[in-house]
Amino acid sequence: MTAVGAARIVSAEQGRAVAAELAAEFAADAAQRDATRGLPFAELEQLAASGLLAVTVPAALGGADVPPSEVAEYVRLLATADPNIAQIPHSHFVYVNLLKLAGTEKQQRRYLTAVLNGARIANAQSERGGATVADIATTVTPIEAGQRFRIDGTKYYCTGSLFADILAVLARLDDPDGRTGLPPGQYVAFLPADSPGVRIVDDWNGLGQRTTGSGTVLFEGVAVERDQLVPRSAAVDAPTAYGASAQLLHAAIDTGIARGALTAATEFVREKSRPWFEAHVERAIDDPLLIQRFGELGVTVAAAESVLRTAGIAVDTAIGAPDRVADASIAVATAKILADRAANEISAAVFEVSGTRSAAAELNLSHFWRNARTHTLHDPVRWKYQHIGRTLLHGTPPPLHRVL
Template identity: 35%
Template structure:
């Protein structure tokens, strides 16, 4: 039986070794994704009967902590693939699951194009499927298409002519599909999060998955997505901690007034390292706790779906609890990643700011990745739940 967490650990050293150079030169990690594809890691959450491992959400968290520590760009680039699996398992028909999840079980990687610019609110979708002369065609564009350049096929979120939500599945080489490497963020520079365009792409029925019946309904998928984001941020924090410890042991010089002969005995260096470790390890513990709650909600809702319902009353309770625990983990992991990535310079001093070490990538990656969701609203949701027994909003961010 494949140990998928161990697969990630085996891949990590080579990914980590080349991460600083990829960031500095802005080199997209096509070779890394080829190795991930060949390893079979992408099948971790696919059902066993379709060629996967059907691992728990706790294992998923371990995988993304490991990859996030090695290179959060790679981890984020793989994130849409794992979310596609969850969405297909929960929302697609058995026939569609067999069609697309089996591809992943065979080793293919997927990605997703969801977020668009414009509109009055985040999350509005204008990419659409229209019918003309008996043909269905996809038209529109996405501003964020993370990981699509690395994928074998992609999932596009769109709407039909009545505004009903759809997933559209496209092969990477579909006629009319344009993927651009135009993401220029200060951090997460090589996630391939650029623009995608859909120019009158002709579709078959087998490429369209209606999901309008899920609109306004709570699912575990949002919490599962947040769990991965949390794990990536913990991974960044662990990488910073490792670099800070290495630097303190090998390069930091003590101040004359410290009264010690080496930095590893300086009380303020010890304090800084201890504080950094506590923040990151505390966040990691909350992520592992959240993973257990997401797993309970996941198992319950997948069983409900097999029985023909969206969620029983007990499953709703589990879904709410999983959203709250992941919100707590998201706050902690955000704070930890941002704090330690700037605190490191108190350990290493001016020498660690040299461009050749590229330690600033940690902060740039953390700051960029943690902008995905507002933690202010997560504080509010947690407080409202604890004080008023109010469930969090039904969105992809809970």
């Protein structure tokens, strides 16, 4: 797959307008795509061509360099329309951020210029079989005087890999003799998705987020040059806004799902629901108990959106300010909890407030709940409560987070 060429977005305001316009278009067929598992190749081409995927590229390279709070708003807007499309570029923004934090000037020019021209990055990060999700078995091994390497391993949940031009592959350096002169640890290899030895398998079969392309990617003797390797330590082993930025986007996706579900429920009740006979009203929207419930749901969504904005500002403030990173992480943890709660509650309440007719399979209103339930599994909010509680009681900052 090759980059499509892209428009240039030059301001945060322009980015919001583009995201809102795309969301309106993507919403029209979102339920149908989910029902038939229609992979959004055309929509991803449109997203890349819009320039929205290049908004975090530094101004020195021609990008708008918008802050994390703005990216979160773009993602939230997309998620109100189609949470699958909103999730696909999550890793793209994460690995653009890695290049900004840890890439050499040459690497930044090479890959971020490609992003400006419409290239899409997808992750090949997660694995199975280790003691925890943080354990990485995929290796990058030197084969020629420390300048050429090979990558071997298998990755799962590789969101966006079906639509990607570039894969960001997380691997550990396997160099027991120290031939490379590189420090041991984890590296991210940036390589073309069609590199020899790469096999992308469309085998994602989750109950939700069905069209994210989150399948398996296998690497067998994939050749990589030294200048394709970016050390991960600079981003994850020191206080940076890297982890908080990534988690902020997850919260934005869930918050967007909540708003999208509430909008769908509102439209359904206005247009199709019949009142319950005991309410003694002619329209469902005049049922006082239904009005009360919608008020409760509206507060839940508004709270999640408000805290998401607050968290975004905290992450903006933490960029280049290590002393603000812990505050940003706690703010994002709070946003993640409220977004998780809102997405799961409101997407289930769609049926509660809409009545039996809303359960018809052809409407596929269940996609809101299935998407919410699936995406919120990414990292458990019970640990967010732990980080917040320990910070309050012990004054202990949250740990640096490697699972993004």
